[in-house]
Amino acid sequence: MKTVAIIAHNGKKAEMVQFLNNHREALQAKNITLIATGTTGAKTESAGFEVEKLLSGPLGGDAQIASRIAEGKVDMVIFFRDPLDKHPHEPDIFMLMRLCDVHDIPLATNPASARLLMQAF
Numbered sequence: 001m002k003t004v005a006i007i008a009h010n011g012k013k014a015e016m017v018q019f020l021n022n023h024r025e026a027l028q029a030k031n032i033t034l035i036a037t038g039t040t041g042a043k044t045e046s047a048g049f050e051v052e053k054l055l056s057g058p059l060g061g062d063a064q065i066a067s068r069i070a071e072g073k074v075d076m077v078i079f080f081r082d083p084l085d086k087h088p089h090e091p092d093i094f095m096l097m098r099l100c101d102v103h104d105i106p107l108a109t110n111p112a113s114a115r116l117l118m119q120a121f
């Protein structure tokens with residue numbers, strides 16, 4: 001079983017749901033468990049996926065996922081960031097991405113790279 005963390009900023013949540021729908025069979029076939037920041041997780045659940053929901057990003061959800069990465073509990077991160085919006089919790093976002101690099105965890109920040117990573121996963 002592998003764990004994939006999914007996170008999407010508000011302007012990218014629809015793309016995340018679309019991405020998951022497009023990969024529904026692969027997620028099942030590869031026995032992937034999903035964890036997510038709060039609102040991303042709620043949207044994911046509404047689309048019919050099982051997902052562990054952590055706190056909403058601005059309330060510490062990114063930091064919780066960063067902590068799971070540091071503990072070696074995450075195998076891949078899909079984080080659809082919105083580069084055209086401001087985020088009050090930017091330090092948490094950088095921490096999450098930094099810890100992916102520290103621990104050599106694959107990180108996709110847009111659908112094109114996420115598609116490639118999922119193929120290889």
Ligand SMILES: O=C(CO)COP(=O)(O)O
Pocket residue numbers: 007008009010036037038039040041055056057058061062087093
């Ligand atoms: O803010 C986020 C990522 O930085 C996402 O958080 P939500 O999924 O709770 O909207």
